[in-house]
Structure formats: structure tokens, C-alpha cells
Amino acid sequence: MAYYQAPLRDMRFVLNEVFQAGDEWAAMPATRELTPDLADAILEEAARLTRAELFPLNQSADAQGCRFEAGRVATPDGFKEARRTLAEGGWFGLGGNPEHGGQGMPKLLTVAFEEMLYATNTGFALYPALNTGATLLLDHHAPEPVKRVYLPRMYAGEWLGTMCLTEPHCGTDLGLIRTRAEPLPGEDTTGQARYALTGSKIWITGGEHDMVDNIVHLVLARLPDAPAGTRGISLFLVPRRKLDAAGEPGETNGVSCGGLEHKMGIKGSATCVMHFDAAEGVLIGEPHQGLAAMFTMMNYERLSIGLQGLGLGEVAGQSAMDFARQRRQGRAPQGAAEPDQPADPILVHPDVRRMALDIRAWNEGGRAFAGFVAGQLDRARLHPDAAVREDAEALVALLTPVAKAFLTDRGFDVTVEAQQLYGGNGYCVEWGAEQYVRDARIAMIYEGTNGIQAMDLVGRKLFRNQGALVARLVERVRSELDAQRDPELADERRRVSEAVTGLERATSALLARARGDAAELGAAAAGYLSLLGHVVYAWLWWRMMTTARQGLQQQGPSGDAFYRAKLAVGRYFLTRLLPRVESLEQEIGAGAETLMALPEEAFYPRD
């Protein structure tokens, strides 16, 4: 009943036409050998594999969930085999460092694969997603001997990584962490100093499961001499099983799983309570610099969670359209469209169209946005020109919280709207639509809640540099609008330009207020993130529309329906969704007083 084909045509459009990936890759030594043809072959195979191996397990994994018994976690039926198939194809190391066995593919390409993973089976996708995050971190911060032993096995999907941050009393506020690490005598098999870790962590994705021989935990903890707060947190690698002299998993470590969380969705993902009882580990990076190390991978991980929103929005939308194709109810407003049938297809109804176009406008805009951020991540890391790297880093810093929060907010909305399209069927489990809503909901919460993303945006990314990053983005958009003056898109250009002006106005006003009162930033945060998200989507829709116009001109008047659809959906976005920026500007301008007027007690229930 659920339906999914990887949107390859749209992915190619974003890669090759909108972002000219071939030129991009040719300009960077690390990706010089990656041609559009090779990239396309990878995408085709990724589409085939995720559809064949993961998609059929999605609903059954939701129904079955993970099971906890005697300290062990059993994953849903089929997960073990799917892990093996993906591992054999080298997919766990697709973006990994080639020096240690990774495939070295750029993020601009791997985002498409990640989108497919989340679309076909989010519960499964989280195991490779966490592993990718863990390998990124190790590749940046681990001592060389540790990398040599761990990375090849993790890129091969033989061992999988986790991130152990949260404790029962602290999620957002990691400064409160209590897990401790005590130095031990001697060295581990990689020649590193050993530490004994003790404490409990919660919400550990893939903390324990039956898919691999060893699990590689990256754990935040405090050294004995650690200063209080976030400046006293260090990062450790703690394997489930210690490695023997040959680097193979040997005796068990002091790591145990205390149970599974019962969750609203992503039921195929094992969310574990983990106990560390003098578990042996090694330090990754410098003492007390654990949070800083974490942050080097945050930009990647937050984009990845954004892709969860996008992938679920895409599969929910496709499934809803597959339902719409089969469902007839009522008649077109002008009279029967198919009088020989008992009723017309539901897409004759303008309000059903509205939902279908919302879904497409957000999904296709989101894919372009994810592609843009991914391309900048590649430039920031791989480009030979320092000025290009610096510019890309600035854009990544600004847009990462937007990518995480806006893609997941919109992804959730899309799954809810797709569910609505089914009528009552959408509420029944068998159709699959309600699972997408439940699976999408978590993406707004974890990896830093969307409220935290908004605070990061207005605090570190806006106020700290007094709007310099936003100004740089605005300049870039304006120069693009100026360079492309297709008269057929004059009205569209005006709409994008006005939205940009509104963003500038809201930014100056907010900065001025925030200089007087620190609460002003938080009061505007969520609205400002949403405003920036709308403006960036508007710009990228504009770019997609000009690209589509060029495509049509090359093909002549009988041009591809794909380009015509792109223009129609773009117009829908600019005329019906973008106007939201006007109310957002007012909301941002309302100020902190509207929030802080009530005393705290006025919010709490009276017993």
C-alpha cells in the first residue's frame, strides 16, 4: 500500500542541472574522478537496493519492533540480512575516508543515498546514519592507530558506531553530565592510554543489537580533574567487546544494555538505556574538548536528520499520490470529469490538489536545499581554494540549523498532509501513512530539538557576528536574481526579491532589539528560523525555475513535462506558501515582552 520509487529524475535535476555537480567535482582533487555518469550509476544502484532490501521491511519492523531479553536486543526480522547486503556492497563507507577503506564520495552525492535510506526504512536507516557520524568523528579526532583499527571495520559495516551523550537528567544541557572516566594503567591494543568509564546513558540509538559482532560507543564523560559544565567534558571510544592483540573482538567490556525505550515510532531502531560499569575505553581528541570534537560532526549529522524529514516526506507523498490514483469520490467543481464512472478521481478537487502541491513544493524545495548545503559541506572540506572553503564554511554554519529544523518541521507537516489525503484510510495502520507521521515526529526532537536549532541560529550564527553571515547570503541571492532576468519569470523574481528584503528588515530590527535585551533573541528564534527557511527555499525555487526554463528552451515548445511541472510547482510555492513570510516578520517583531509578561507560576497547573 505504501509506494516508493527513488525520485531519480528529480535528484539528477538537482545534481546536474541546478548545482552542476560535474563541474563542482572536477574542481576538487578528492572528487576529480567522480563523473556524473558514475554518480548516476551509484544512485541507480542505491535506488534498487533500498527498494529491494529495506522498503519491504518497513511496516513489518514497525509492527514487530525491537525486543529486549536478558540484556540482548533482537532487531526486527530481516534487519540482519539487510545489514549484510548493504555491507557487502560497501554502502556503509560510501562517504568514508579512502585512506581507511571508505569510498570517498562527496556529501552532494551521499545525501541522495541517505534520503533513500530514510524514505524506505527510517528505523533501519538510523544504524548506518549513526555509524557514519561516529566514523566522521573518529576520522577527525582519533589517534592514527585507533583509526587504522576501527575505521575499516566501521566503513565495512562489520562494526557499527553509536553516540552516547544524553543522561536521564540532561539532554539539551550537556554541562550536567555525570558519567566519569578514571585513568587505568596500561594501554589498549592500539597503544592508547586506557580509562574506566562509569555512568548511565539513555536514548542510545543502536546501543545494543544483534546485527554485528562489535559496537563502537563514542561516550561523553568527565575526567577526574574536569572543570564543571560543558568545558569539562571529554570524549571516549568504548567498544562493546575489547579488542584482542590481533584487533579482533575479544572479551566483553563493562558495557550493558538496561532496556529499550517504548517509542511513538522508529520502532525498528533500538533506543537503548546503556550502563557503563568501569568499561574500558580510550580518549578521542584532547581532554575536556569532547563537546568541541562532537561539533565537528554536527553539521553533517544535523543535515542527515534533515534528510530524515525529507525522505519521509517523499515516501509519504508518493504513497498518497498512489492512493489518489485509485480513489474516486465526488465530482469536479465544474461537473463530472468522467461521467461514465461512478465518481471522479479525487485529484479533480482543488483542495486535494492543494495538499498534493504543498507536499511537492516542500519536498522538491527541500531536496534542492539539502543539495545546496551538502555541496557547501564538500567545498568547505575539499576545495583547493581557501577563499571558496571559507565562504562555504560560512554558509554551512548559517544554514545547518535551518537544514535540521526546517527540513524536519516541513517533513513532519508533509507526512501529516499526506495522511490527510487518504481520509479515514490514513488513520488505519495497513496503509502505512500513519507510520510516516510517527517516524517523522522524532526528527524535530533529537540531534538538538528544533528550538535549540533556532537558538543556535539567532545566537551563534546571527547575533555573534551581527548579521554578517546573513548579509553574505543575501548578497549572493541578490546577485543571482540580478544575473538572471528571464522576462517570463519577472513576477517570480519580484516575489523572491521582496522576501529577501523582508528578511533584511527583520534581521536589522532583531539585532537592534537584541543589543538591549538578551531575551529578544530567544523570543524571535523559531520565527526567524522559519523566515530564513522560507526565503532560502524561495531562492532555490527561483533557481530551479530558471533552470527549468532553460531546459524547456533547449527542447523547444514540446519540452519535457518534468520542466513544466517544475515551473508550476515553483509558482505554487511562490504564490501560496511564500506569503507566510509576512506574518513571520510580524511574529518576530512582536518582541520578548509578549512572552515574558506572565510570572512563571502562572504556567504551572494548580494542584
Place this chain on the structure above:
Amino acid sequence: MAYYQAPLRDMRFVLNEVFQAGDEWAAMPATRELTPDLADAILEEAARLTRAELFPLNQSADAQGCRFEAGRVATPDGFKEARRTLAEGGWFGLGGNPEHGGQGMPKLLTVAFEEMLYATNTGFALYPALNTGATLLLDHHAPEPVKRVYLPRMYAGEWLGTMCLTEPHCGTDLGLIRTRAEPLPGEDTTGQARYALTGSKIWITGGEHDMVDNIVHLVLARLPDAPAGTRGISLFLVPRRKLDAAGEPGETNGVSCGGLEHKMGIKGSATCVMHFDAAEGVLIGEPHQGLAAMFTMMNYERLSIGLQGLGLGEVAGQSAMDFARQRRQGRAPQGAAEPDQPADPILVHPDVRRMALDIRAWNEGGRAFAGFVAGQLDRARLHPDAAVREDAEALVALLTPVAKAFLTDRGFDVTVEAQQLYGGNGYCVEWGAEQYVRDARIAMIYEGTNGIQAMDLVGRKLFRNQGALVARLVERVRSELDAQRDPELADERRRVSEAVTGLERATSALLARARGDAAELGAAAAGYLSLLGHVVYAWLWWRMMTTARQGLQQQGPSGDAFYRAKLAVGRYFLTRLLPRVESLEQEIGAGAETLMALPEEAFYPRD
């Protein structure tokens, strides 16, 4: 972990201060004996009862669900006892016709009880809600002997009613119904002609369960000579067990349950597939007038489903605030608020305040809105003055689709925002927050999807009378704004007034366009409903604020914190939520072309 106290102070405020219920009831013969003191005693007992009997069963019923075995349905543990306790207290007949054993309470009072039912246990609440709908229908349309036999037992909660409309191929489009009714010789025990009904119905709430001896199905079906489409549908009463000569449940009827739906939420509610196999029933109302009969109760039922959104929003919000009271993370923007604690309470963060105020603004605005519509329903049915009745009927007609759709859309949003406030805990089952999201989701779908409500609004309630009903509402709001010129609320009055002007502008523009193209109504429907909802809430917030100001003036400067909170939340609504109307006006104005430009095939997935 979930927390709920019926918001009695707020309910009294709406009843007694905002709508002067005492005067209202004194003006109508049927409610003349109902004093505010009596009403208050009823509310207090309702609050106690729902909290003691239903609230403790809410999470366990969700976990356990209903079970289907050998044609019978077992409800979750505790439901049978709760049904009995409510029945003994007369609560099933609270709003019922006193001539047949009902308590005769007006809707303005019963909405508060219904809100409590949904808040404490939506899965359970649906059984009495459906029963209330069925008794309303019978009271209006059944022959007197049928009423005499059935109504007293249904008001007593001894037998419970259902509504059997949907069939697998038709939900929204009831014209496609296939269930048939054939005349049988002889009469039933009430002296009515008998019919044999054959067909299958789906999504029948309470179609089969173990709480009562008999279930009274109200079934839409076609007579042999029925014209095609919606003008050929008749309504029948079909009991699970036929009544014997003494009017007691006797032999089984040809009614059987084919199974239960597996749903996203409301798992305590038995959603049944029902088969009618030459089941014996009697006609209710005139032949072929079944849909018209249904519509007499629609205004009540649709408001009731709106109350599901409100009740779930209220309990979700209270529970989130109870969590907030216990949770400390991070520090206030200006520096530590409680430096001796490891972290500050999360309500120091402006963005957490924003969520908390969204929740309150929508819940409290929604309660006033539900009260207003309920009061008009009472006037329309019970007021001695024909002009008052007519005016109330007009308002009810206009506002019923808004009450159903806007209250449930906002209710769902509120449960999602409340869940967000918990961070990761909100996604874990034990806290209860995620259940409220799942339980609230269905309210946007059933009893006519919110898209159907929007079509009803712009079609029957707006276009058919060329905006006369909206003009009447606008006139009423304007005269209220003119009459109350508290200088302290001048800015607020301006905001409400501008929103009303925007509504008028959007209405005229839409009517003009719709005269040229029938698709224009559908294209604007959802946005128009939301616009009207925002404007009505703005007006009612204005009314609540002027009421609170009067309350404060009577109390002097040390006035009640309740009134001060009401003013603060009202300001929040008007400055931060109401601005949405500006983008809605643009969305409505975008026109049908933005939706209909793409050919239908462009929406369907390509295989």
C-alpha cells in the same frame, strides 16, 4: 506522568462572565430552572468523575486496545465498570430530552462535560459521544413509539448507539452507498414496518463491544425504489438484538462484526467492520431522506468532534506544564535565574514560553469559541423569540464547519507542540504526550474531513447566500468593538478590527472570482476557513480581555492573577498568532489557476 485537572476556573469564566449563562438560561423556558450554582455543581461532579474513573484508564487502554475474538469485541480493562458508573450517574443522558428520560441540560453546559470526557479518555469518550448523536437523531426523526422504547435505555447508557455510514468504496461521497433495505412483512415490537438490511459498513465506532446488552445501529441504506446518488438514501434503526414483546433484548439479529481496524490512536475505541445480513430494522424519518435526517444532528456532532481537539489540547498542555515544572535545563538568557541550582527551570527560555503560550492561546480561545457555538445551538433550538432563533441558526450554520475543523486542526497542533516541550521524553510512550498526538490526529479526518468542512463553509455557508452570513457575523463583531472602548485595549481593538476588515476584503474578492469559476471556491476553501477561525478567535479573545479588565476593575489593583493572565495570553494571541491572517488572505487570493495548472497525470508516481 500525564496530568489533568478540569479547567473549572476557565470554564466558569467562559460560562458566567463571558457568556452570562445565567441570563441566557433564564430567558429560555426549557432551561429556566438551571441556575449557575446548579451548573457549577454539575461541572464539579463531572470533573471529579472523569478524573477518577476515566483518566486512570487512558494509557492502559491505549496499550491494551480492543480485542476481537470469534465475532466479539472486548474493550480495555476498566471500560465496563466506567460505563456502569457514568450510567448510574445519569451522564449518558445529560443533554437528552426530559420527556424520554434525559436530563435536558443545554449544550452550553454539556460542552464542558464533553471536553472533560475527551481530555481524560478519548478512546472511551467516543462511545457516549456516538450515543448522544444517535439519541439526538432519534429524538428528531423517529416515530413516537420507537422513541418511547429506545431513548430511555440509551439515555440511561444501558444500550448504546452507533452511526453506520461509511462503506469501503465511499466515505466522503455517500451517494455511492450500496447497502440495501428490503421491506419485510409484519411489524416490529414498536409497531413499525420492518425492513431487511444487507451490506457492509466500515469504521463503525462502537459497532460491537462488551459494555452493554444491546447496540442500536443507525444505518444508511437504499430502498428498492431509491433514486441514484444522495437523494436515494434512507435511514434505519437496526438493533444488535431484536426486542421481544416486552421491549427487552431478545433473539440475535443479522448483525455481525467482521473485525477491528488497527489504528494510529483512539485504541480504546472499537472501530468495527459491520456486516448486515438481512438484519431487521425500522425506518427512521421519510424514505430517501436519510441524509437530511443525518444533517439535523451534524451541527451537534461536528462541534463534539471539535471538543475532542480542545480536550486533548488541554490535557496535553497541562501535562507539558507539569513536566516543565520539574525539568531544569540551561540558564536564563540574562544569566542564571536560580544560581544555587544546577540549572534553571525550562520556562526561563523564551522559546519554551512561546510554546506554552501557543498552547494556552489556542486552548482558551477554543474554549470560548466552543462555548459561543454551543450557546447559539441552544438559542436556535430553545429560545422563545423566533428572531433570536433565526439569528442563532444562521451563526450555527456558518460556524459549525469552523468549529469542527479549526478546533481539531489547532488541537492537533497543540498536542504536537506540547510533545515538543518534553524534548526526547515526549517521544517515549510512558509520558503520555505522544498518545495525545495520535488520539488528536483522527479528529481532523472523521465526521467529514477538515477539507470537507472547508468546502461546506465556502460552498453552502458562503457562496450560496453570497456572503450574507459572514456579513451578519462581521456586523455583530463590529458593533461589539464599537460598544466597548476601554482605552487600555485600544491597540487590541485596532488589531481585531483590521483582521475583520481583511476578512471582508477576502470574502468579496473570493465571491467575485467564484462567480466566474466554480473551482475558485475549492481553491480558497482551507485558507478561508482558517482565516475565519483566526478572526473569530480574535474577536472572542477581545471579548475575554474586556471581561477580564472589568473583573480587575471590580477587584481593585490587587486583582486576581487569573484576569491578568487572561490579558497577557490575549495579547500574545493578538500580536503573535493573529498576524497569520495576512498570509492567509494572500493564499486565498492566489486563485485556482495555481492549483489546476498541472495535468492530473503529473501527480501520479511513474511505475
